[in-house]
Amino acid sequence: MANSSPEFEVIAKYFTRPAANAVLGVGDDCALVDVTNGMDLAISTDTMVEGTHFFPDVNPENLGHKALAVNLSDMAAMGAMPYWAMLALTLPNVDHAWLEAFAKGFFDLAQEYNVSLIGGDTTRGPLVMTVTIMGEVPAGAALRRGGAKVGNDIWVSGNVGDAALAVAHRHGLVVLAEADYHEAVMRLYEPTPRVALGQALRGLATSAIDISDGLLADLTHICRLSGVGATVDVNAVPVSSIGAKHIGTDAGRNAILAGGDDYELCFTAHPNSRDSIEDLTDVLGVPITRIGQIKRGKGVSLLGSDGKPVKIDGRGYDHFKGP
Numbered sequence: 414m415a416n417s418s419p420e421f422e423v424i425a426k427y428f429t430r431p432a433a434n435a436v437l438g439v440g441d442d443c444a445l446v447d448v449t450n451g452m453d454l455a456i457s458t459d460t461m462v463e464g465t466h467f468f469p470d471v472n473p474e475n476l477g478h479k480a481l482a483v484n485l486s487d488m489a490a491m492g493a494m495p496y497w498a499m500l501a502l503t504l505p506n507v508d509h510a511w512l513e514a515f516a517k518g519f520f521d522l523a524q525e526y527n528v529s530l531i532g533g534d535t536t537r538g539p540l541v542m543t544v545t546i547m548g549e550v551p552a553g554a555a556l557r558r559g560g561a562k563v564g565n566d567i568w569v570s571g572n573v574g575d576a577a578l579a580v581a582h583r584h585g586l587v588v589l590a591e592a593d594y595h596e597a598v599m600r601l602y603e604p605t606p607r608v609a610l611g612q613a614l615r616g617l618a619t620s621a622i623d624i625s626d627g628l629l630a631d632l633t634h635i636c637r638l639s640g641v642g643a644t645v646d647v648n649a650v651p652v653s654s655i656g657a658k659h660i661g662t663d664a665g666r667n668a669i670l671a672g673g674d675d676y677e678l679c680f681t682a683h684p685n686s687r688d689s690i691e692d693l694t695d696v697l698g699v700p701i702t703r704i705g706q707i708k709r710g711k712g713v714s715l716l717g718s719d720g721k722p723v724k725i726d727g728r729g730y731d732h733f734k735g736p
């Protein structure tokens with residue numbers, strides 16, 4: 414294709430920026446990066462599909478932010494330092510206002526984390542965006558899902574549930590006040606990846622995961638890969654002031670515990686690490702809350718204030734089962 418084609422115009426105009434931390438960025442057949450000695454290369458990909466991951470009416474600037482944020486969150490969950498991103502974009506047509514806004518959302522966040530866009534692919538079709546992120550973590554020090562041990566504490570950063578409450582509101586399952594919906598939906602559209610926290614947890618956390626499918630589902634992944642069970646004190650799960658209004662209802666509790674898209678970190682650590690972890694709250698300005706314990710056995714049990722099991726309907730999002 415000639416260089417004046419719309420495809421190359423899109424790449425040149427919206428996605429070609431200096432890549433200070435790469436040997437070679439956008440423009441050649443491959444990008445080139447120099448991986449630091451003694452570091453493992455951490456790599457992850459996440460795709461967002463219209464209708465599955467976002468409502469068709471979402472603002473493209475929010476989409477640009479989210480496409481990168483969900484990938485930065487995977488870096489956070491491994492304790493990795495993000496450096497490089499690739500963007501595969503499938504677009505129904507060339508809409509300059511859309512591209513301008515999408516690129517702004519993407520690059521504003523990329524700049525905040527010193528991440529360079531070093532390549533990608535641009536094709537025509539239904540709206541789909543795939544970001545691949547690459548970063549570094551000291552060899553052997555990555556936080557994995559499989560390291561939780563019986564007796565470990567379970568912790569979660571920030572608060573959970575607002576994003577899922579916004580989705581539940583859109584689906585008519587809960588009713589949020591208008592101002593609450595507007596606040597909650599921003600957690601859905603512009604999640605904050607806990608990158609600094611993930612790196613600070615190296616050497617402290619025994620396992621970690623980012624909450625994309627829901628606290629319950631993601632903690633279940635830790636349990637399965639670690640060969641352990643978990644109990645979670647439902648009343649200890651940190652919620653926002655919006656979440657606090659809805660956790661008393663079945664649908665609200667369901668969204669908060671089983672709904673996804675929070676991009677907070679859930680991790681486990683030895684009880685000896687409690688003080689060090691609590692210190693991180695002050696250093697990083699991110700609340701971190703202890704919500705339960707790793708036990709022998711399998712799966713996650715939810716306990717209410719009376720110590721009795723709490724049952725919820727949802728078990729987290731599965732693409733081939735639906736919510």
Ligand code: ADP
Pocket residue numbers: 424428429438439440441442443444499500501502530531532533534535
């Ligand atoms: P090829 O034909 O070798 O697959 P392309 O024509 O798809 O290369 O892309 C040309 C250059 O532009 C490559 O360096 C590629 O990585 C980059 N690129 C394409 N699309 C994007 C995008 N959406 N964002 C960033 N870089 C892109």
Ligand code: MG
Pocket residue numbers: 533534535
């Ligand atoms: Mg290509």
